[in-house]
């Protein structure tokens with residue numbers, strides 16, 4: 036079985052993100068980059084499938100500039116067998132749809148049985164690429180999965196997706212696309228052996244032209260990034276608990292008018 | 295009508311649109327000057343539900359009603375709506391951020407080859423174009439985006455947009471277009487309902503009480519549930535520290551790797567306010583923090599704070615709210 040894991044590089048969740056002198060970009064100096072946390076769940080799930088099914092190959096795929104190599108190496112260190120790096124200036128302004136088209140093109144080339152992704156990339160927080168890749172490929176897709184089991188014959192996967200008020204369990208014929216929600220698993224840390232071994236693993240560089248894709252203007256364009264409007268200063272209500280609580284409830288009713 | 299703003303209906307799977315649709319329809323009406331139509335994909339729409347859509351301001355309901363459309367599968371719904379959109383040329387297609395529509399509208403955008411702005415918190419017309427504001431980098435920044443061409447596809451964060459008022463006397467024309475449905479590849483095996491808490495869904499609640507590591511153990515959440523029980527439309531959530539400790543199931547986690555909520559009122563109890571927690575609740579209208587530690591970062595974004603032991607504050611709050619709400 037062949038599994039492709041789509042992994043995006045994003046700023047670390049604890050990073051203070053600042054807008055650069057170009058209002059359409061963030062200041063990248065000093066940013067620590069990580070694999071988007073949900074994509075780590077996706078990769079972990081792929082590695083667990085590989086441990087259960089002999090002869091499974093796990094391929095990490097990432098689209099982004101040169102610095103993405105670092106993220107790809109983390110995926111290889113965790114246990115991916117090889118990687119594909121979609122790296123082309125044509126994708127510098129890629130929106131969700133352009134990204135999905137490029138990823139779908141590489142998936143078509145590789146023809147895996149299963150594609151695993153993250154619920155959303157925690158930089159653009161779009162949560163859309165997964166479904167779009169599935170749409171472009173014409174494959175079934177289950178988003179936000181909390182559990183997954185591939186049938187012994189390798190022809191279907193049973194996946195439970197988190198929905199309001201419960202879990203919906205679906206059977207999907209392979210090939211299919213699944214996106215990982217937190218709670219699916221606990222990702223492993225790379226071992227020293229894994230980190231050393233990663234250096235010898237293959238990373239294939241892919242340009243837009245290799246996929247037969249022409250540069251296209253984005254369908255959704257970013258006008259500006261803005262800082263959050265400051266919240267009005269709050270106040271700590273002093274005093275003994277009963278008194279403070281009474282004042283708080285009064286303020287919620289009369290000032291804030293929320294109860 | 296060509297040029298109309300479409301709102302894809304999120305329903306309760308029992309034939310009625312969810313309340314969040316009042317927000318989506320209200321916003322679409324403001325932006326379009328009232329040219330709003332609903333698109334409802336269901337196995338059975340109730341007359342009440344159709345009436346409600348009209349009273350919220352939908353001029354027309356495109357009703358795709360067929361047993362084959364249930365359960366929801368984006369691979370069936372997206373082509374059906376896309377075909378209709380190609381025939382009718384709406385200017386925009388909106389839906390609320392729900393587990394279905396986040397996926398559905400994304401697939402629809404790919405099918406139509408247009409842009410998608412997901413999880414918008416503001417929308418405005420700039421001349422002839424629509425500009426969306428959406429939080430990015432876990433809500434640390436806002437981005438303003440616009441579309442290269444129509445239809446403009448967007449999902450709207452619940453509880454952020456002003457809901458349309460129900461106006462008796464307004465009604466929607468119901469149109470049942472002939473559409474062909476794609477066969478579904480995926481099959482629903484079962485739906486596992488969560489143990490009912492008796493409280494509303496976290497993302498739909500108007501008031502959210504969030505318990506962090508300061509709750510000390512799973513047994514103590516009952517005090518938050520009791521407090522939520524006396525408040526109107528209130529739910530109980532948790533921080534990741536509480537979820538990782540196994541005190542609450544993951545579905546209650548608020549934050550970057552949990553749910554994004556935007557209630558009228560958020561109250562944090564024993565939550566420090568880590569940046570990843572703020573990511574999931576910072577668009578709440580009013581934020582209250584209860585924490586023993588005056589230096590806790592949550593006080594930086596709180597509108598009201600009480601520095602005290604939550605185990606003293608919660609019972610006192612219950613008493614005060616009881617007095618207030620029983621009046």
Ligand SMILES: Cc1cc2nc3c(=O)[nH]c(=O)nc-3n(C[C@H](O)[C@H](O)[C@H](O)COP(=O)(O)OP(=O)(O)OC[C@H]3O[C@@H](n4cnc5c(N)ncnc54)[C@H](O)[C@@H]3O)c2cc1C
Nearest residue numbers: 506507508533534535549550551552564566568571586604
């Ligand atoms: C990739 C990543 C993703 C993450 N995603 C999320 C997420 O989605 N959601 C999330 O919440 N976190 C997330 N986190 C974790 C986050 O960084 C924090 O660790 C977490 O939010 C802390 O939870 P807490 O505030 O409950 O606990 P703590 O930070 O331990 O805070 C507990 C607070 O309770 C107070 N307290 C203790 N006892 C009492 C009492 N009796 N009365 C009053 N106050 C009391 C203390 O003063 C303290 O401020 C993520 C982290 C990473 C790295």
Ligand SMILES: Nc1ncnc2c1ncn2[C@@H]1O[C@H](COP(=O)(O)O)[C@@H](O)[C@H]1O
Nearest residue numbers: 041042098152153155156161162163164
């Ligand atoms: N540039 C990228 N490279 C690899 N995978 C990506 C990229 N962008 C998005 N993805 C995948 O699509 C998922 C959803 O991304 P998004 O729609 O941007 O929130 C991510 O969790 C990844 O699995």
